Amino acid sequence: MTRALLSRVPERARPALALPAGFRLDRGRVHEACGPGRHVFAALAAGAAQQAGGGDVLWIAPEWERDRPNPQGLCRFADPGRLLFATPRREEDILWCAEEALRAGCLPLVVVECVTLPALTPVRRLQLAAEAGMAAPGPAPLGLLLTPGAGGARGAETRWHMAPAHRPGAEGWLLERLRARRDPPARWQLGWGRGGLDAILHPRGT
Template sequence: MKTLPDPLASPPLGLRPMRVHEAGGRGRRSFALFQAARHPGPLVWISPSHLPEQPLPAGLPMGVAERLHLLRPMGETDLLWCVEEALRSPAVALVIAEPQQPLSLTAGRRLQLAAEAGRTTGLLLIPEGGGSAASETRWHCEPAPGREDSTLHHWQINKNKRGTNGDWMLHWDGTTAAFHLVSEAGERQQPAKPAR
């Protein structure tokens, strides 16, 4: 039986275990790779066979390629079946999937039950407007590169069944699980000026 991290002790960008989460936006695959780097154990990435994009081992964060299993089902029905079966497996740490159509409440609930049964975490990379009411959290992820820094990301949690929403800017170079949160303007921790 795998040991689960304490969800209350997880960092602000962590995913609650035994639940299915969603990420949308142009940076959703970066968010998925970030989560893959932070989840120890076997990883399953499920995307439709017709999608030309797929994770390439040489470009993945350190330690992810060795643990990653790619599944390329032919249609949406097969994709959802693969997701459900992977979530039910207690050996899998994280299931990432790219459904192409919005999930019904029934399909979303089935995936949540599968995640609970397998004690596994799921992350669905959804197209715009493709979320399910059954998801635990929904993230909107965008790259935010500047002239001097291409590693900035803007990740927002827009739906959270068990907490508050949030908004983070972070530096993540995509090579390891390490990241740096960027302080909001005016909230940097600077020493106080001496009194005169």
């Protein structure tokens, strides 16, 4: 008796969080943002999660890291009054907190500031926790790892790099999709327009 190894049933589309300028992040998954503008990317995701009616956002950062998101700076992207901060004292507790929050499924977004690149096994545990959180009655959860340097967390659903690209009199960033399971690499120039944040797609190789 033969048995098909691959199903011909198309994969069901996941619910996604729509970010400004048309970007989307699948819910029930864990994504990665790196680069000097990674906190701006997280702020954009936080604002999108709040506007989608998903409730508060959890931001996890190590207790010894004194730099915190400035509420005044966040106002342009998200409501700082709806951000919950957790500051674990040990590095190993950072991902544990994220795992528990994703599994609970009571928050739409969990932002995790990583001191070092997480290993594959912890990231897989986070993915399983996010999947489990989809079954909870609350908003479908989404995890966002903020990694140092050029990133490279194995097992992340997507990897984004964001860096300032300001021009005289105009605030802007260069956003690159370095890796995604379903989409090719791409890069955009982001800037504030009259209608909000605008994105211009750069041809590959530029």
